[in-house]
Amino acid sequence: MRSFLAFIFVLLLTGAAALYASAFIVHQNEQALVLRFGEPVGVITKPGLNWKVPVVDTVDIFEKRVLDLDASPQEVTALDQKRLVVDSFVRYRITNPLEFYKTLRFEGAVPSRLGPIVESAVRGILGGVNFSDIVRDKREELMQRIAKQVNAQAAPLGIEVVDVRIKRADLPEQNATRVFERMRAEREREAAEFRSQGTAEANRIRATADREVTVLKADATRKGEELRGTGDAERNRIFAEAYGRDTDFFGFYRSMQAYEQAIKAGDSKLILSPDSPFFKYFNDPSGLAPKP
Structure with a gap:
């Protein structure tokens, strides 16, 4: 009886060992190649429990990840x-x-x-x-x-x-310095060219602006002279018309203007003869010359 139980135990143990040796698991990030006597007999790409022939089969596991x-x-x-x-x-x-x-x-x-x-x-x-x-x-x-x-x-x-x-x-170490110097020279040349173009453009704009200012000033001066001439002509016309209407009053008015211009500074000095016509309205409000 004991021999029979021992036989059963050995048989179960052998079966468990064979079962364990036959099973293998392929994980999510793995794939497997089953080899029989060194020759490929199957490829397994899906994860899970798989089986092989014990001793005869071997399994190579490969990564599925990048x-x-x-x-x-x-x-x-x-x-x-x-x-x-x-x-x-x-x-x-x-x-x-x-x-x-x-x-x-x-x-x-x-x-x-x-x-x-x-x-x-x-x-x-x-x-x-x-x-x-x-x-x-x-x-x-x-x-x-x-x-x-x-x-x-x-x-x-x-x-x-x-x-x-x-x-x-x-760059190779022996060429880096030379290439960097050449690149720097090229960039400096490009920068100088851009600056030159900018200076030329600025000079052109400045010259155009100066020319336009000169033209505007000339036009303004011409228009001012035209307006001044028109005003002077109108003034002379009015004076002439006033003189023609009342010569005595016009003479009196012009003399008053002359007095104002001569003494308005406050420190003006006039060296004139008392009987000068300039002072005729000082001597006589009527403007008649004094008798000798």
């Missing part, structure tokens, strides 16, 4: 023969575990295969454009072209390239 790979910095010569050091990185995911296993076997082999593909694409595409396009004008477009080319070459590896980015694009 992974990063830093490419080695490399020197690139642009189309305009300017050199720069480019440091880039690539983001990728394993989309075909079977092809990935056949070509790379394990994730640690990715840098040695994908790295040269990225470096070649970066060197080829950036070498076909000018320096300014790389660092400023067309950088986003160039990154898309590089990612497309890398993705096409990485597809046979079971890899999908999500993105390729340039972390740093600097």
Whole structure:
């Protein structure tokens, strides 16, 4: 009886061990490749509990998440023969575990295969454009072209390239100072040209304004002279008309104006003979000359 119970216990224990060895779990961020005697027999991409043949089957687990790979910095010569050091990185995911296993076997082999593909694409595409396009004008477009080319070459590896980015694009150390000095000289030349254009435009505007002021002043002077002449003519006409109507009063009025102008300052000195006609209204209100 005891032997039978021991046999049952061993049998249950063996079954539990076999059951444990047959089960494996694929998590949400994983995918699995089942190998039988080292040969692929199944791909599992959905999470959950799965089964395998104990001892005979093995399971390789691969990441389903997006992974990063830093490419080695490399020197690139642009189309305009300017050199720069480019440091880039690539983001990728394993989309075909079977092809990935056949070509790379394990994730640690990715840098040695994908790295040269990225470096070649970066060197080829950036070498076909000018320096300014790389660092400023067309950088986003160039990154898309590089990612497309890398993705096409990485597809046979079971890899999908999500993105390729340039972390740093600097001038080689020996060229940086010379290029910076040339760029500074170009900017200073452009600034001097802009200042020269501004000065020329300011002088033109100032000359135009001065010319317009001169014309306006001349017109104002001419109009003033015309108005003054018209006023003088009208005044003379009125004086002549008044003189013709009452010569005695007109003479008296003109003499009063002369007296006012002569003594209005308060300290005027007049050296005249007492019987001068200028004082005729002082001697006689009627304006008659004194008798000798």
